Amino acid sequence: xxTGRLSRLCLFYLCWLAFSAQAIDRIEIHADxxxxxxxxxxxxxxxLDMDGRWRGKATLKQGDAAQxxxxxxxxxxxxxxxxxxxxxxxxEQRELRQLKGDLFLKDAAFSDEAGLHAGEKVDLHLDxxxxxxxxxxxxxxxxxxxNGEVFWxxxxxxxxxxxxxxxxxxxxxxxxxxxxxxxxxxVGAATLTATLHRPDNRLAALDVSAxxxxxxxxxxxxxxxxxxxxxxxxxxxxxxxDVRVGxxxxxxxxxxxxxxxxxxxxxxxxxxxxKVNAHIPWALNDVTQAVLQYGGGHxxxxxxxxxxxxxxxxGYSLTTPVLRLPILDGTLTLxxxxxxxxxxxxxxxxxxxxxxxxxxxxxxxVGWPAMDGKLAAGIPMVTYTNGMMTMDxxxxxxxxxxxxTVDRLALQNPLxxxxxxxADIHMRNLDLDLLTRTFSFGAMTGRLDGDVNNLVLSRWQPxxxxxxxxxxxxxxxxxxxxxxxxNISALGGAGAAAAIxxxxxxxxxxxxxxxxxxxxxxxxxxxxxDGVEPAKEGYVIVKGSGVPAITVLGYNHxxxxxxxxxxxxxxxxxxxxxxxx
Amino acid sequence: xxxxLYAITFLLAALTAMPAAIAxxxxxxxxxxxxxxxxxxxxxxxxxxxxxxxxxxxxTRDGLVAVRDANAVPLKDRQGVNSLVAxxxxxxxxxxxxxxxxxxxxxxxxxxxxxFAQRWVQKAQGGWWYQDAGGGWAxx
Numbered sequence: 001x002x003t004g005r006l007s008r009l010c011l012f013y014l015c016w017l018a019f020s021a022q023a024i025d026r027i028e029i030h031a032d033x034x035x036x037x038x039x040x041x042x043x044x045x046x047x048l049d050m051d052g053r054w055r056g057k058a059t060l061k062q063g064d065a066a067q068x069x070x071x072x073x074x075x076x077x078x079x080x081x082x083x084x085x086x087x088x089x090x091x092e093q094r095e096l097r098q099l100k101g102d103l104f105l106k107d108a109a110f111s112d113e114a115g116l117h118a119g120e121k122v123d124l125h126l127d128x129x130x131x132x133x134x135x136x137x138x139x140x141x142x143x144x145x146x147n148g149e150v151f152w153x154x155x156x157x158x159x160x161x162x163x164x165x166x167x168x169x170x171x172x173x174x175x176x177x178x179x180x181x182x183x184x185x186x187v188g189a190a191t192l193t194a195t196l197h198r199p200d201n202r203l204a205a206l207d208v209s210a211x212x213x214x215x216x217x218x219x220x221x222x223x224x225x226x227x228x229x230x231x232x233x234x235x236x237x238x239x240x241x242d243v244r245v246g247x248x249x250x251x252x253x254x255x256x257x258x259x260x261x262x263x264x265x266x267x268x269x270x271x272x273x274x275k276v277n278a279h280i281p282w283a284l285n286d287v288t289q290a291v292l293q294y295g296g297g298h299x300x301x302x303x304x305x306x307x308x309x310x311x312x313x314x315g316y317s318l319t320t321p322v323l324r325l326p327i328l329d330g331t332l333t334l335x336x337x338x339x340x341x342x343x344x345x346x347x348x349x350x351x352x353x354x355x356x357x358x359x360x361x362x363x364x365x366v367g368w369p370a371m372d373g374k375l376a377a378g379i380p381m382v383t384y385t386n387g388m389m390t391m392d393x394x395x396x397x398x399x400x401x402x403x404x405t406v407d408r409l410a411l412q413n414p415l416x417x418x419x420x421x422x423a424d425i426h427m428r429n430l431d432l433d434l435l436t437r438t439f440s441f442g443a444m445t446g447r448l449d450g451d452v453n454n455l456v457l458s459r460w461q462p463x464x465x466x467x468x469x470x471x472x473x474x475x476x477x478x479x480x481x482x483x484x485x486x487n488i489s490a491l492g493g494a495g496a497a498a499a500i501x502x503x504x505x506x507x508x509x510x511x512x513x514x515x516x517x518x519x520x521x522x523x524x525x526x527x528x529x530d531g532v533e534p535a536k537e538g539y540v541i542v543k544g545s546g547v548p549a550i551t552v553l554g555y556n557h558x559x560x561x562x563x564x565x566x567x568x569x570x571x572x573x574x575x576x577x578x579x580x581x
Numbered sequence: 582x583x584x585x586l587y588a589i590t591f592l593l594a595a596l597t598a599m600p601a602a603i604a605x606x607x608x609x610x611x612x613x614x615x616x617x618x619x620x621x622x623x624x625x626x627x628x629x630x631x632x633x634x635x636x637x638x639x640x641t642r643d644g645l646v647a648v649r650d651a652n653a654v655p656l657k658d659r660q661g662v663n664s665l666v667a668x669x670x671x672x673x674x675x676x677x678x679x680x681x682x683x684x685x686x687x688x689x690x691x692x693x694x695x696x697f698a699q700r701w702v703q704k705a706q707g708g709w710w711y712q713d714a715g716g717g718w719a720x721x
Contacts (some may be wrong), residue, residue, distance in 0.1 A: 115653075118659075418613055
């Protein structure tokens with residue numbers, strides 16, 4: 001950067017000598033030292049012949065980078081640093097023809113006004129040549145950054161270790177890199193060609209190709225700053241990748257990514273994929289086939305088995321007839337998958353089926369109470385568009401030896417701050433024995449039906465629902481343990497528990513019942529409760545039958561939801577004495 | 582502790598203050614979405630406060646925040662500040678929109694924004710930077 005200024009300085013000396021000399025065919029000058037306010041020059045030499053050709057050479061012993069930089073229109077202001085090196089230049093008449101510099105910039109600090117492109121303690125070495133070729137300058141050379149700390153929004157390099165080698169040309173209209181090689185310590189190297197429009201530095205064309213990049217280094221050094229605050233902002237990666245990217249007029253036209261034995265793990269524990277091998281070619285205006293395999297991993301703590309996926313990419317859309325994902329001891333099968341990224345938003349639809357997985361595995365994986373049995377599910381079609389996920393048809397779940405169907409499901413802003421979930425849920429024939437064991441409620445034998453209609457969850461908290469649970473129709477053994485009676489009484493807010501304790505009933509651990517029922521209509525934080533039938537005061541929750549029989553009553557029709565939740569919590573947390581008013 | 586007290590006081594004061602500009606709009610209106618946004622902003626305020634104090638981040642006249650002088654932040658933290666500012670502005674934009682929606686007048690959004698912009702500045706601590714009506718930066 002100082003060579004331009006130097007050449008002007010030298011030219012001045014040469015011209016002055018040329019005009020003041022007479023009857024000679026060649027002028028040579030030499031100066032041991034030349035002083036410039038910002039620089040110390042040594043061994044300055046120059047020649048000028050009478051045809052007007054001139055050339056010169058100088059050694060820059062010590063230059064003040066801050067002062068020298070002030071004379072050039074750089075995108076950043078240099079506040080500190082020294083320059084040393086050599087420069088050679090030649091020209092004809094008033095025109096500079098060739099310039100060669102070998103310059104070392106040491107301990108430099110620079111920044112733009114906003115501080116978004118800044119560096120400190122930066123060491124750079126530039127070894128470059130430029131030659132005039134008609135209206136253009138042809139250039140070649142290399143630039144190595146060997147030390148320092150740089151923030152070039154959004155990239156941050158804690159320790160600069162980058163190199164660029166290349167050749168190309170520069171004109172008033174464009175800057176071209178005909179051949180370039182960019183390397184970064186700990187990541188690898190890429191070859192590239194590029195053309196920038198001038199003077200606005202808009203990208204006209206860019207083709208980058210890199211092989212065998214170290215993904216661990218690439219993520220930490222290059223990718224992470226772009227992904228901060230996203231789901232991919234706290235990962236660890238290992239493995240190798242080949243990447244090709246093509247851009248035209250600042251728009252991405254094609255890329256081709258190949259992953260080899262790639263491992264990725266989310267440090268927040270949400271997911272991990274191991275032994276990933278993939279080939280994903282993509283082109284804006286072309287149809288391509290992508291494949292992705294992985295050896296294993298986990299998603300939300302659920303174990304993933306070896307998986308082989310394929311999809312058709314067509315510009316900003318993806319389609320595939322089927323994706324099979326082994327998960328726990330079953331398989332999640334996604335069918336008729338179609339996704340598109342339009343106007344900065346994702347739109348997709350798919351069908352899904354989960355072949356039976358062991359509830360023991362599933363409940364353990366998601367941190368629920370240990371459950372027995374199998375879970376299977378089917379979703380006819382889910383559609384996501386404009387931030388809203390909706391389901392066509394009902395989702396079926398086989399669980400607790402019965403079934404649960406979820407109908408009219410809609411989910412708004414699933415990833416936003418305030419997701420809103422709506423659904424109708426119907427439960428049929430659930431085995432009470434399995435259910436009560438799972439949630440340590442106190443043993444009950446029998447079958448339960450339930451409906452939760454008009455359910456609205458806002459931020460996953462119930463805002464409203466119409467819930468009712470009751471004994472399933474049909475003949476089957478119906479028993480309720482003393483503890484369950486106490487717990488149900490506690491839920492009702494008052495009840496028969498005290499009566500049990502006071503009466504002969506305390507000698508029985510188990511009672512018969514003919515039906516159970518409890519309903520709650522939640523509106524504005526208050527639950528309107530009811531049972532299987534009205535009683536003199538309140539309502540019947542458990543209606544006894546046979547010997548020994550017991551009837552449990554509820555008295556409060558109106559209970560605050562918060563109060564009900566804390567009661568339920570006390571009851572299921574292994575509790576003890578229910579609170580009886 | 583003191584820092585959090587400031588943060589909470591600042592937020593509560595700004596959120597609950599009755600606006601002079603639109604007496605009809607209820608700025609105290611509460612919905613789960615508004616509560617969520619406020620919670621998210623409150624959680625972030627502790628991280629942003631030092632940058633308000635150092636002048637790295639200032640309050641803009643349109644009720645948002647902006648990186649005013651990144652040079653006041655060490656190089657390694659600058660992208661972090663950019664991300665904080667982007668996240669804060671996402672919340673602020675959502676807050677103004679939600680409050681207008683909750684009032685049943687989505688078209689009030691810009692008035693809600695303007696009222697909040699004034700409130701944020703009034704409630705800012707001394708030494709913080711804000712944009713005046715002309716868009717220039719001033720120190721409180």
